[in-house]
Amino acid sequence: MDLEALVIARRLRVPLDSLDGSAPGWGEVAARQFDAALLSVGFTCSPDLLDRLSRLPGETVMDLGVRVLAVVRHLVGDHVRHNPYFVDFPANVPDTLEFWAGLLVEAMLDPVAAARLQGPALNLLDLPRYGTYQHTYADLLAAHAELIPLAGDRITVLELGGSLEAEARELYFSLAGSEAPLAAEDLVTLRTLASSCAEEPERIPVRENRAVINEVRLAAGRPLLVDTVTDVLRLACGCSGGDVTLTVPTRFRSFRRAERRALLQALDTVASPAKLGDVGRHREQWKRLGERLHPYEHPAFPRAAQVFEVARGLRRAASLDGRVEAALAQSRTADAVALLENAPGALLRRLDHLLRTGPSVPAVLDAVERAVPQASGRVLLSLREHLQNRLTPAAGRVFTNRHGRAWTSPDSRPPLEDKALASVLAALDEEITRRLPDPGELTVDPDVLDVALPLSGKAVAPGLGMLPRGSLSAVDGELLRFFVYWRQAEERTDYDLSALMLDACYANPAHISWTNYTNGFAQYSGDLTSAPDGATEFINIDLAAASRPIIIPQVNIYAGERFDEAAEAFFGFMTRDAAQQGAPFEPRTVRMKSDLRGSGRIALPLVFLRGEDGGWRAKWLHLYLKGHPHFNQVEGNRVTASLLVRSMVERDYLRVGYLVDLMRAKGSASGQATHIGLQAPAGLPSGARVYTPSTLHELIPA
Template sequence: MVHRLEPLVIRHTHRLPSPTGPAGEGAVAARQFDAALMSVGFKLSAELLARLSGLSEGTVVDTAVRTLDTVREMVGDHVRHNVYFVDFPANVPDTYDFWMRCIADALGDEAARPHVLEQLSEGVVDLLTLPSYGRYQHTYAEMLGHHEELIAAAGDRVTVLHLGADAETEVTALYLALAGSSTPLGTEALAELGALAAMCVDGPQPEVIPVRENRAVINWSRLRAGATLLLDTVTDVLRLACAVSGGDVTLVQPTRLRGLSRPVRRALLAGLDAVVAAAPAKLADVHAHREDFKRLGERLHPHEYPQWPHAADVFAVARGEKRVRSLDSQVEELLGMHDVTGAVKLLRSAPGKLFRSLDRLLRMALDQEERDAVATAAEEVVAEVSGRVLLSVREHLANRAQDTGETRVFVNRLGRAWVTEDERPPVLPPERERLVAVVDAELRRRLPAPGHLLVDPDVLDVALPLSGRAAPAGLGVLPRGSVSPVEGELLRFFVYWKQAARRTDFDLSALMLNADYSTRCWLAYTNLKDLEGEHSGDITEAPDGASEFIDLRLGAVRGEFIVPQVNIFSGEGFEEAEESFFGFMLREAEQRGRPFEPRTVRMKSGLRGPGRVALPLAFRRGPDGRWQAKWLHLYLRGTPAANRVEANQVSVATLLRGIVEREQLTVRYLTGLMDATTTTVWDGETVPEGPVTYIGLQRPDGLHPESRIVVPENLRDLIPA
């Protein structure tokens, strides 16, 4: 059964668990496997190729079939990407001419002619009613016949698959890494943790599980296995109840709690009773989710279990029958009386809350004495604050200079973004600089000595993943705020979606902005081609899946920013569709090839957020004229239907300005704090002989086996506890 989790290991670590089977002459099959991988942008490491070559041919073939299925899905090659215009990017017509051609075709159709004539008499034609508009006019095989083979180029992506340990060891290591993560996981990774937890429930467990959502998923597996639950707050029990009901363990979205079996009710009530009996003050946590606890009480029937009176107290607090004051309410009362010093004294018992409240406390302080009290308290409790909170506060302070900006950008846990005016007074420089120094010193103390530090320069501007929710699952995806180089002549975006139950129309667009964020032009179904490039054509339904592409010649782009976006014109949302993902490719002008070529894909990510407009990333021209990607992973609410690039250009530009001009904490910041014996900039070729701490975008082949390796897939490991 552990082999079923092999795809998870490959996706998260780019390691293939060591294949097992009879020895044999598998060298020929292994080389064929390597060649097949290269066609989709992957390659076997020398060590893995040698291992496969010593196994039987049948074992190699079986391994190849499983692995190819996994990597093709990673890059988006598991589906067929057709285009409306069969020759795309060649022979894309003028938009107006194309629409006239669709009308002419409809007039030649006896069934469609009467309705089209009626519309023409009124002066408006609905494109969606034209038989030839928005639906593929050729098969996938016919489209392939119009395109020459892709010419290999030195810049094509090559993702190396390395040899891992045996499957059980690799699965256990991945489980421990995800379960013990110091930052929250994305939705997909959280679901994968659940699968791993079910397999590893009787095996080694992480020393600590810092993220509560992770604990809830693990507890659900432990509950099913009859193992001891890991609970230390009443909210842990509520999250577990949501997991049992198949709901949201983050508690962001309300969960419809199911009827619970008697053994489950007993386990949850016993857990609540033990938590409250050990620390009655934890009853105060009920206030944050009072309505959820009321609904949970209706499912647990605590009155039937008098042996757990402390559990009954939880629901008495939720109903208001028992009064317990929360720390937050006490702090709010003091701040309401402008007693900053008193609030600081109270918050010292909750160091994380104190640090998250620093900005507000400093803004409310009336004099230097109160400001000093705030900073002194932070200095005294900084050692008790989690590394993730310290980094978040450090980034916040870096953006709170005396001259405040005009807008604030808010992004919630789900990636939905909005902008508002920033009317806060500044945090004064003396306190801001004092707190920055405190945080820097504490993080420097916590970071492990890296020894010989080997750094890929391309990773230095990657943002620290303070939350896994800041980036969706996928290939080549970097955290929100990251900057990465873009090298190639042609930039091609793609979106794929498949509707689940009703007609669904996604529209891929690209907005070009000037340096001042004003609109220059755009490419979309309403403007199929321009100096910058071409659109592959509008597809308006996807019962069998559909793709749209935009091809851009970077040298011809006017303006300083390119903002691709996916607008939902009609139908299912991103989270309702059976499947939806976005990505981009880079290639040279002479490469030609099909519209979708997997080995030119640099990034592919799922579209699974709220809202009706997705903004995965933006591209900006750097000071040296070279293009860079700025990672966004944002969703706008949009309108229920008919979202178009023309209608949201102002809100997109405003949001982009807020993200681009915000200072991010990056890998460069953390490596600058590390006390390395030697620091070497990776040149892409030379591998040091001894063990190193390597930080880069992709693991080099041939590193010493005792090296510590940090790549985007495990970048969260850099976050100190």
């Protein structure tokens, strides 16, 4: 993706260089036509953007419009044709048994098909007409009336941007300076921006981001930004096209002599005895890197050579974690606390354990008081969220890795002392408030208050309408329709869209899937079992008639390629009124669309919940279950999915509303204006700070 497309997709801003004023003409007509084309996919130009476009030559507007439309259509999922198996979907969806019986009768009446089905067991998926399209996309459009546009349809505003250089720099600084780890896609974007932007932000707190920027520095022969030995390992992985998060082992390339010298020199400057203890965490990768760097050919860097001696077991170096664990195992909690005070972030991450095992809670609290001012803002917020959930434990503990793979276990931890909890929470609130900027005149969109703070973006793939895990958002409209699209790369791939439906106690399960096409309020669009040219499955739900208040969409890999192996795979949902008609997929009704990725075989993007007031909300999950290598079905994972979703729903996530309350208490009468919302409103004063979902990570204090 080029820089212009990146800015449009990530910031919803159209970069335009400053222009001299000119008389309206053909450019004004072209701008109106462009805006009308945008409306067909649920986007529109802001007044400032429309005014600027109207003063451009018409040909320029048309060329720009083609590029912008391509980006936003891809963003909403309208760059492909969404064709369900049943041409009339959601109308005329057959009864499941009748459908299968009809296919079986047809096959038995066809001598060739009947001969293929002979055998001791009948595989219903081998029936001739099953799992493949029986109509064209033109047939689909002819079977459906046009969509009736309503005021409640999604309209996403594209704002006027500055020059492409300025917009790219702003995006680069935002990503590079993020206090929270970035998604894999954002790391790719950061790498693209780092190679094209001459400047760098003064502060790059996340080490993975620093590794990406160090790649550019290494290529340019500039000094490297490293302060631990692991920073050098991350850089070597990134330069080899590997994983800077160090989750997946990297196959190191051969480095040029100048590169080897630069890496060893950087390693020599940071390989102090205290930091050698970090080597054991990635011992095997260090061994492989040593085979490429040849450290003993560079006697000028003796401390760098010691890193590889530790990796090979020739030199001992105890890690901080190892010494802390040894102290705790011997009930020397005071010694463990003394060690952890050298690493304030590590101390706060272990606070729950220390409060449960330490004989002297006051001593631990004293250490916390000293550590809080020195820890990062992200650590403080993460601890705040953890401790507020210790006040009211959920159904189970939820564990997620950086790929979104999730699992649960019963919570067997004893409760923490109320007095200790209150003391730490007060200290955290005070320190977080101190670090927040003065918002001045603060305006807040109420819909953003229930959005979870993005303390990590690793499991959240960028897309349209995406919110961090744990966020709550209203679901308006009479019909809810979610969909999955995939296109296989090499082997036959069968994804199955399903929905698990539960009562208020997470019991009494029902489901919609390829084994149950319809019930009183939901319809399935039909099963497609391969996707060489792409395939889409839908589930349509009448929210007013839904007899279950909990609806969990899931995408099961029945056969074939993983989500990250397929040529393309994405999930999304739409809402519309029943009278709107339209094709099964209408871009202006899409509320959310995101790529599917990750190593799990079952995707749980979000859960829909009906509240006591009858209104529906979505809670964002971004989770994957391990599943089985083949033949995953909703019936086979309903217990696991139910427990996991219940634990996530009952968890109290730290939301934007928490920071808003602290900022309001701190606000002053300064001339600064700050807005926090799902979109930037019109009429904000010049110089106002604006935080939207794409920049919420900038709210996290340093």
